[in-house]
Amino acid sequence: MMTHGQPVGPAIPAAAHPVVAPAQLIFAHLGIEIEPLAVRAMASAFRYVRPIADGRDEFGGLEAAFDLFEASGFNCEQFRTTDSAQFLEAARREHTLTERRWRAAPMYAIHPETDPATGSRTLLPVALSEFDAASVRVTSIYADRSLSYRELSSASMTSWGYAAPVPSLRAIISPSRFSFTRRAARSLGLALQRMRVAEDGLSMLSDWLDSHPNRGDVAAYRRRLRAVSCGDSAYGRTQLIDALDTYGGANAHDATRLGFLRSAELHRAFLDGDDTALTAIVAVERAALETVRVWREAEPES
Structure with missing residues (x-):
């Protein structure tokens, strides 16, 4: 010990x-x-x-x-x-x-x-x-x-x-x-669907923005996002693209990749102080998530 x-x-x-x-x-x-x-x-x-x-x-x-x-x-x-x-x-x-x-x-x-x-x-x-x-x-x-x-x-x-x-x-x-590949592919599909439709998914952020938070609330959200990003100014969006490329197979559409690539840029802008980037993140990610509405799973691992 x-x-x-x-x-x-x-x-x-x-x-x-x-x-x-x-x-x-x-x-x-x-x-x-x-x-x-x-x-x-x-x-x-x-x-x-x-x-x-x-x-x-x-x-x-x-x-x-x-x-x-x-x-x-x-x-x-x-x-x-x-x-x-x-x-x-x-x-x-x-x-x-x-x-x-x-x-x-x-x-x-x-x-x-x-x-x-x-x-x-x-x-x-x-x-x-x-x-x-x-x-x-x-x-x-x-x-x-x-x-x-x-x-x-x-x-x-x-x-x-x-x-x-x-x-x-x-x-x-x-x-x-032990193989991560098929396990990760299935989990990635579930994670993207959760982002798209779950109560703690994109709608949570969208509904909050629809309530017109004041600048102080947005600044507090920025501080919390920066803290949980742990040094990743793109808030995991570039890693999400890498995961799609690695485990997504036929589900890794160009439109999905481009959407989250744009989201990575917008996250950097928001963390740098651009409040308007937050609304753009919601729109861009909503469009990206719609491209993976149907997730085709690989064959089960033997």
């Missing part, structure tokens, strides 16, 4: 998506090398930021972890509470039980993390691992370190929980045969 407070490795580059850091640790535990683009698709990572902050993280919470594990063919044990002490007790018990069954895999959780470049503090996905009598290893996009249980539970959060993967026997026995 690490000594208290000691970093154990460099953080993942800021341009990567925050969900990649815990996923990398979890899958490496199984001997599986991740494909970051696939992980983003499988964890439903292409999301819209809620216009009004409500105390939740912007990365899908434990549902994103469930999506990732389900797409991987795993089961998932979840625990939620409003009490940090109950959370720690349950997480340590889960770790002990899985250690006895086989060996304890890292867990997915949410924790406030500090961007070293800006000093801003944001709720981000983390992996919890290496529990001992007094501390636990916490891995995020920004840091990989040991925290005492007192430090971990001192975070100001209204909801605590974890999602612990229960790997498939196939993944345990033959990790080298």
